[in-house]
Amino acid sequence: VAAIKQAADKVGMNYTIEEGEAAFYGPKLDFIFRDVLKREWQLGTVQVDFLLPERFDLEYTGEDGLKHRPVMIHRAPFGSMERFVGILIEHFNGAFPLWLSPVQVMMVPIADRHIEYAQVVATQLRAAGMRVEVDASSERMNKKIRSAQMQKIPYMLVVGDKEAEEGAVAVRTRDNVNRGATPVAEFITHVTTLITTKSMEL
Structure with missing residues (x-):
């Protein structure tokens, strides 16, 4: 004792x-x-x-x-x-910290023609160690975003023509904050830092 x-x-x-x-x-x-x-x-x-x-x-x-x-x-x-x-x-309350979330990023292609770019970005994010899914369903963009928010996925990355041309993603968080267009490399740097430091922030 x-x-x-x-x-x-x-x-x-x-x-x-x-x-x-x-x-x-x-x-x-x-x-x-x-x-x-x-x-x-x-x-x-x-x-x-x-x-x-x-x-x-x-x-x-x-x-x-x-x-x-x-x-x-x-x-x-x-x-x-x-x-x-x-x-x-x-x-x-189901909203795990980023580093602990089973799915950390949901790719949201606006239309079917953007699925390929979403898959390319998802591959880059996975290579950086992130857990990523691509919503390739036929649902409208807003419904895809809402679905990801209901699942409490930390990040939704919306991609369309503009993002594909610029090598960027439109970043939204599960608490409905729209952070706008961000270069993919910049997003990777930011998020991997949050994950490795086990930050409670998004």
């Missing part, structure tokens, strides 16, 4: 000691998170296990040349993956 307290103090962690709450095999650290309704959930855990090394008769030779019994550490950084993902979705 003293070693766990020392480790928690070293990283400046806020904690409370729950007497009598240790597992039968030893003490543990439980990481408790609050959801948007202030309910508490246990997610990650680090458990110190004195039982299994004894049961399996595990030994190692120390610097003193003698046999010693090791201590086993179990860890589950996210706890239940389903619970972790559920709390994450709830916390962000």
Whole structure:
């Protein structure tokens, strides 16, 4: 227990000691998170296990040349993956940060003749490490944009004749901000910086 307290103090962690709450095999650290309704959930855990090394008769030779019994550490950084993902979705209301979004960019060609250019740009973005989809459906542009916004995709890149001629994209964000025409290379530089720094901004 003293070693766990020392480790928690070293990283400046806020904690409370729950007497009598240790597992039968030893003490543990439980990481408790609050959801948007202030309910508490246990997610990650680090458990110190004195039982299994004894049961399996595990030994190692120390610097003193003698046999010693090791201590086993179990860890589950996210706890239940389903619970972790559920709390994450709830916390962000589905609007994940750019770096975490399953789809980061939706290409929106205005007409069928712009699909090829949209695919070319999508290939460039994927080469830069982005997760991109192309809406090649026959829906009208506004409906495509609305659909992407409903899916909470961070960026919609609208492309038409003008963008194809200029090697640009018309940038919209999921919160309906129209940033206008931007050169593809400039967009890639901006977005890859946001992704690599795990920024919460768009």
